[in-house]
Amino acid sequence: MTVHEFRTRPGDAKRGDASDGAVLADQVGGRLSRVDGPAKITGAAKYAVEQRLEGLTHAVLVESTIAAGRVRSIDTAAAEASAGVLLVLTPDNILPLRTATDWLGTPPPDVAYCPLARDITFSGQHVAAVVAESFEQAVAAAALVKIAYDEALAIVDLSDPKAGDGIPVDAMTKEWGEAETAFASAPVRICNAYNTPREYQAPMEPHGLIAKWQGDQLTVWEPSQWVDGMARTYAEWFGVPFENVRLVSPYIGGGFGSKAFAYGYGAVAAVAAKMLGRPVKLAVTRPQTFTAYGGRAATRQTVALGADRDGKIQSIVHRGVNETSVDGMWVEPLGSVTSVMYATPNFSSRQNVVRVNTVVPGALRAPGENPSAFGIESAIDELAYEVGIDPLEIRLRNYAEQDPHAKKPWSTRQLREAFAAGAEAFGWSKRSPEPRSMRDGNQLIGWGVAAGTYPVRRAYGEAVVRILAGGSVEVESSSIDMGQGTYTILAQTAAEVVGVPAENVVIKLGDSRYARAGVTGGSRLAGVMTGAVHKAASAALDQLIGLAISDPASPFHALQANTLVVADGRIASPRGNGPEVSIAELLRSVGREHIEAKGDTMPANSTVEDRYKNYTTIAMALPHTEGDYSRYSWCAHFIEVRVDEDFGTVRVSRVVSALDSGRLYNPKLAESQWKGGIIMGIGQALLEEGIVDRRYGRIVNNNLADYLIATNADIPDIEVISVGIPDPHSSVLGGKGVGELGIVGVAPAIANAVFHATGKRVRDLPITLEKLI
Amino acid sequence: MRDFSYLRAGSVDAAREAAALPGAMLLAGGTTLVDLAKCGVAEPETVVDITHLTGLDTIVIDDRGATIGALARMSTVADHAGIKSGFPAVSEALWQAASAQLRNMATIGGNLMQRTRCPYFRDPSNFPVCNKRSPGSGCSAIGGVTRSHAVLGTSEACIATYPGDLAVALVAFDAKVHLGDRQAAVDDFFLLPGATPEREHAIQPGEVITAISIPGTPAARRSTYLKVRDRQSYEFAAASAAVGVEFEADGRTIRDLRVALGGVATKPWRARAVEEALKGKVLEPEVVRQASLLAVEGAVDHGANHYKIQLAPRVVARAILKMGETA
Ligand SMILES: Cc1cc2nc3c(=O)[nH]c(=O)nc-3n(C[C@H](O)[C@H](O)[C@H](O)COP(=O)(O)OP(=O)(O)OC[C@H]3O[C@@H](n4cnc5c(N)ncnc54)[C@H](O)[C@@H]3O)c2cc1C
Numbered sequence A: 001m002t003v004h005e006f007r008t009r010p011g012d013a014k015r016g017d018a019s020d021g022a023v024l025a026d027q028v029g030g031r032l033s034r035v036d037g038p039a040k041i042t043g044a045a046k047y048a049v050e051q052r053l054e055g056l057t058h059a060v061l062v063e064s065t066i067a068a069g070r071v072r073s074i075d076t077a078a079a080e081a082s083a084g085v086l087l088v089l090t091p092d093n094i095l096p097l098r099t100a101t102d103w104l105g106t107p108p109p110d111v112a113y114c115p116l117a118r119d120i121t122f123s124g125q126h127v128a129a130v131v132a133e134s135f136e137q138a139v140a141a142a143a144l145v146k147i148a149y150d151e152a153l154a155i156v157d158l159s160d161p162k163a164g165d166g167i168p169v170d171a172m173t174k175e176w177g178e179a180e181t182a183f184a185s186a187p188v189r190i191c192n193a194y195n196t197p198r199e200y201q202a203p204m205e206p207h208g209l210i211a212k213w214q215g216d217q218l219t220v221w222e223p224s225q226w227v228d229g230m231a232r233t234y235a236e237w238f239g240v241p242f243e244n245v246r247l248v249s250p251y252i253g254g255g256f257g258s259k260a261f262a263y264g265y266g267a268v269a270a271v272a273a274k275m276l277g278r279p280v281k282l283a284v285t286r287p288q289t290f291t292a293y294g295g296r297a298a299t300r301q302t303v304a305l306g307a308d309r310d311g312k313i314q315s316i317v318h319r320g321v322n323e324t325s326v327d328g329m330w331v332e333p334l335g336s337v338t339s340v341m342y343a344t345p346n347f348s349s350r351q352n353v354v355r356v357n358t359v360v361p362g363a364l365r366a367p368g369e370n371p372s373a374f375g376i377e378s379a380i381d382e383l384a385y386e387v388g389i390d391p392l393e394i395r396l397r398n399y400a401e402q403d404p405h406a407k408k409p410w411s412t413r414q415l416r417e418a419f420a421a422g423a424e425a426f427g428w429s430k431r432s433p434e435p436r437s438m439r440d441g442n443q444l445i446g447w448g449v450a451a452g453t454y455p456v457r458r459a460y461g462e463a464v465v466r467i468l469a470g471g472s473v474e475v476e477s478s479s480i481d482m483g484q485g486t487y488t489i490l491a492q493t494a495a496e497v498v499g500v501p502a503e504n505v506v507i508k509l510g511d512s513r514y515a516r517a518g519v520t521g522g523s524r525l526a527g528v529m530t531g532a533v534h535k536a537a538s539a540a541l542d543q544l545i546g547l548a549i550s551d552p553a554s555p556f557h558a559l560q561a562n563t564l565v566v567a568d569g570r571i572a573s574p575r576g577n578g579p580e581v582s583i584a585e586l587l588r589s590v591g592r593e594h595i596e597a598k599g600d601t602m603p604a605n606s607t608v609e610d611r612y613k614n615y616t617t618i619a620m621a622l623p624h625t626e627g628d629y630s631r632y633s634w635c636a637h638f639i640e641v642r643v644d645e646d647f648g649t650v651r652v653s654r655v656v657s658a659l660d661s662g663r664l665y666n667p668k669l670a671e672s673q674w675k676g677g678i679i680m681g682i683g684q685a686l687l688e689e690g691i692v693d694r695r696y697g698r699i700v701n702n703n704l705a706d707y708l709i710a711t712n713a714d715i716p717d718i719e720v721i722s723v724g725i726p727d728p729h730s731s732v733l734g735g736k737g738v739g740e741l742g743i744v745g746v747a748p749a750i751a752n753a754v755f756h757a758t759g760k761r762v763r764d765l766p767i768t769l770e771k772l773i
Numbered sequence B: 001m002r003d004f005s006y007l008r009a010g011s012v013d014a015a016r017e018a019a020a021l022p023g024a025m026l027l028a029g030g031t032t033l034v035d036l037a038k039c040g041v042a043e044p045e046t047v048v049d050i051t052h053l054t055g056l057d058t059i060v061i062d063d064r065g066a067t068i069g070a071l072a073r074m075s076t077v078a079d080h081a082g083i084k085s086g087f088p089a090v091s092e093a094l095w096q097a098a099s100a101q102l103r104n105m106a107t108i109g110g111n112l113m114q115r116t117r118c119p120y121f122r123d124p125s126n127f128p129v130c131n132k133r134s135p136g137s138g139c140s141a142i143g144g145v146t147r148s149h150a151v152l153g154t155s156e157a158c159i160a161t162y163p164g165d166l167a168v169a170l171v172a173f174d175a176k177v178h179l180g181d182r183q184a185a186v187d188d189f190f191l192l193p194g195a196t197p198e199r200e201h202a203i204q205p206g207e208v209i210t211a212i213s214i215p216g217t218p219a220a221r222r223s224t225y226l227k228v229r230d231r232q233s234y235e236f237a238a239a240s241a242a243v244g245v246e247f248e249a250d251g252r253t254i255r256d257l258r259v260a261l262g263g264v265a266t267k268p269w270r271a272r273a274v275e276e277a278l279k280g281k282v283l284e285p286e287v288v289r290q291a292s293l294l295a296v297e298g299a300v301d302h303g304a305n306h307y308k309i310q311l312a313p314r315v316v317a318r319a320i321l322k323m324g325e326t327a
């Protein structure tokens, strides 16, 4: 993979970032490299299960080998007698826990929670666990646990005849106009089904934790996208106050949506630690990462587009289905992009969920928007060929000037600019319209386009900023950095506000003892936390300047200035008259150890309860259509594929994407995230699929040799172009979402390119060679 | 993974002696052995580490051909100038195998002994039924997920694909496996599953692979390894072909041809019918394509692996035609 170039064109709108030319790396909008990079590259960064603790013990899970039924008996005798074994946990001897509040803030039912199952609802469910002095001893003993089952018939996937039509999710219904009638009478009608398989987050760092009790205080080292939310879950499971649980997660080796919640294995480790009175480490194995929590649900959509002969959409009728588990509910909102991408007078989207014997599915980069875009962005491409209009042109003809669903103006929507910039950089105008009309030897070449979007999710955050005696600045927040760059952009924010170099800012993250933050998911964290740090740092600066002006011992006291400026760590009057001293000198002269300010972006009248709710559930999140505007990030992907006409293999040979994420706090990091999303999208389009043995309801490719994610060799040059402008309605500093956006629309752009190359429309992901051969 | 004793062999003879103990397994690069031990497939009682033996990692090229020590690393062999010029198919097969990290660890001897990627074989706790692991228990793959399973050389007992790349090139060029005093043709070293899929190699307890040798031939010199798969790297072959051609003086008429297939058969699969059909013929695309269909004579699919029957002849044809282009 090679590095793309970053383009800006003269005369563009001001973006408030490095593309405007004037921004220093240290400031918001600058291209500062990841401040946590060296620690990760040199191995100095310690991940959760790498902590070395006195008296550490090791837990290994025992999982169900059937997909449905009941555990008849568990014979633990051999395991208990095995060398080094301290405890064999089963549903019969595990300490009872309480059910915890869920992430939406729903009060829990007053029933006990048991992370080990008697009733089996999927293959790979935790049934027992063995704790031993060493990991190897635990593994050996786990193999000796004998479980007898009464097996029942399983519903293995969406296409299982027993699965049925599922349960309607009324909250997903979106309708206006007379969609079905308008579709029936439209001059051009297309209607097709689009399917996506189970997909998995596959983070480099598998899940796991170390749990340690001291009295009724629990410390958990666990990779986390939401330390406060997870700490709350642990606290409620064990019936201890929230403050008694400390969740530590300074580094996370990738999450992609999979590390936001405390899962059953976490409860197992924490219970075992309590029962044994010793710290317990539980490292989820790679195969277990396919069943210990859920990946993206398999989905099916039918998209019916009615249009006139000029390609103008008159009606969209959309039906979606996603799988969920037998006893849990996961809704993958399949109409999310369908309802906002194009202007249409008539629209109907409805969705069902179907219960199958699987672990409850979960969030994977752009849940909802990602599969939704595969449906609508494939369908509009099909319409383009049907009416003989260029696929880019048809998108412009149906451009939504306002949110078609919320009927509100966009806060900002630079999608037209994205189409224009992407098309120009890609050379779209040179495309020959006919399928199978471009080739290079055995390679059929295809060019495809698709758009993507992701709503701006907003919440509130809190941060503590300290100006220390030595003149450096310290920021504390329980928000986390899973590689997306929180450490770096918060350093830039604090550096810019206080007026010190970024290298003099120390950011402390990922500890539930710090000032609080909500979930890092839905691309909301950067907007939330730059706002909170901005506020806290401004308050700290005000205190500093206040001291300098008014403290009798300050060298500025005699100056009687109204204000002072701080730059590069030095304090001076705005006009340069009077003294100039470093922050350290000032603090020394006024006799202060440090200055501390806490800032949060919560509404002023918020109660303690509101705050707790905001940081530990998503109940307080602001709707993206709240108030006068509809807020989304947007993107357009232009992709070239080469399909071998004999082998059916697809290689992506060129990607140009133009994206509107509003203002970029750090263009270098934003580009990395966009590209990461695009790379994941290439894997999703061509490779990724959880393969189920339908006789046993079990995923058989549960390892990284057989579950294929894209390798470097699969990734060509990726050029990303920022077309965003600061969006004051989306966040304090003008940014929209970055992390989820890049993947949305990649799979349909590739499928559209494959059609252009081969004349074959593949509506089932992934596009593997046997579908084209 | 259960406890085992570890023994570091001081000499090849000591390794042989130790390897003859019941439950003993040799350890070379460990990329197969450790992996299978983690899956619960390999449960050695004694691990005999041969990585400290000296003199087993040499590569010798002379006018008879190449002799490669069993402990030579995949990456070293792939990058060896004499291998690249005299046996391009061997170098290319190695380069396209596994990942850079694995190739730096893995040895040639271990490579020949790698086991199938059949997912049922690799998951004993969920799929106790597997004739290769527990003879007579049955086959979990038949009727299950078969996308990667073999279409050639299968039996009612087992349809597992031989996954490796190197051995495909070796079988095309009549290489030999050196087992100390004895040598075996690679084609005989790999066994068809038949009724005994648990026996994959013609090797006896106590035997150690010491080297492989490949005769130097014009066909080996003009050779290639073409590997087709969904993922561009780090994936086993959907279908692959090792091909070597020797032309008559006219540069067009085929004097000698070697063709072997990977990713589609239960062992590295020599396609002699294709060779015979084309020897003496002028290399023409249509003729080559027709003859390549013979590569899958007798192929039997199990549903999801049907595409391999279509794919394999196309891979063979492309590889042969590519050799013609360089004429
Ligand atoms: C994720 C993954 C992907 C892979 N992809 C590919 C691929 O695309 N193509 C490919 O060809 N291979 C692939 N491989 C297989 C890889 O090439 C083999 O694991 C490797 O070559 C084995 O060599 P080793 O030295 O590590 O063997 P070890 O693991 O040390 O040994 C393997 C076996 O051989 C026996 N053995 C070792 N040396 C000798 C000897 N001298 N005499 C007798 N017996 C011996 C051992 O007892 C053991 O049973 C892949 C492996 C993995 C894990």
Ligand code: SF4
Residues within 6 Å of the ligand: B116, B118, B119, B120, B121, B129, B130, B131, B132, B133, B138, B139, B140, B141, B142, B157, B158, B159, B160, B197
């Ligand atoms: S194909 Fe062979 S290895 Fe796979 S389950 Fe059947 S017998 Fe076992």
